[in-house]
Amino acid sequence: MSETNHVICASCGSINNVPVSRMGDNPVCGKCKKPIMNGHPVELNEAGFNRFVSKSQQTLLVDFWAPWCGPCKMMAPVFSQAAGQLEPQFRLIKINTEVEQNLAGRLRIQSIPTLAIYKNGKEIIRQPGAMGQSDLISWARSHA
Ligand SMILES: [Zn+2]
Structure with a gap:
């Protein structure tokens, strides 16, 4: 298991679990499919x-x-x-x-x-x- 961060989507406010190693890869929200950080x-x-x-x-x-x-x-x-x-x-x-x-x-x-x-x-x-x-x-x- 890799370490994850709770990251809140800028668009819909959902909490996403993003692996720390993927934080810089422009992660997409699991709920609304928009970039979590824009x-x-x-x-x-x-x-x-x-x-x-x-x-x-x-x-x-x-x-x-x-x-x-x-x-x-x-x-x-x-x-x-x-x-x-x-x-x-x-x-x-x-x-x-x-x-x-x-x-x-x-x-x-x-x-x-x-x-x-x-x-x-x-x-x-x-x-x-x-x-x-x-x-x-x-x-x-x-x-x-
Ligand atoms: Zn979202």
Whole structure:
């Protein structure tokens, strides 16, 4: 038996068991047959966020943002491109704090953008403020 990771499908939210050795081979979802990871951040609501944090065995890099936030808008393409570089080690997740106010309150998100890394169901670090692409990637990898 090879070791597997629980990986959540970007399209349908199903949990797939992906052999660790196949993580980089663009695995396809057993349920919806779409790529489990598509090189883009996954936009989640509170329930989806809870599911990723509790079930995903990938490290999560989360961008807490809002539509009215200028630095968030500037960082959006940076974050999007970083997904292509950080998958499959990481999953990049976006939380719109204007919509998900309950979640942002529960997590005490005090400024946006805030970037946070979750591993094994726990937040391990958070960093307020926008980052450039190379800073974002090296910061993420240093906490992988
Ligand atoms: Zn799927």
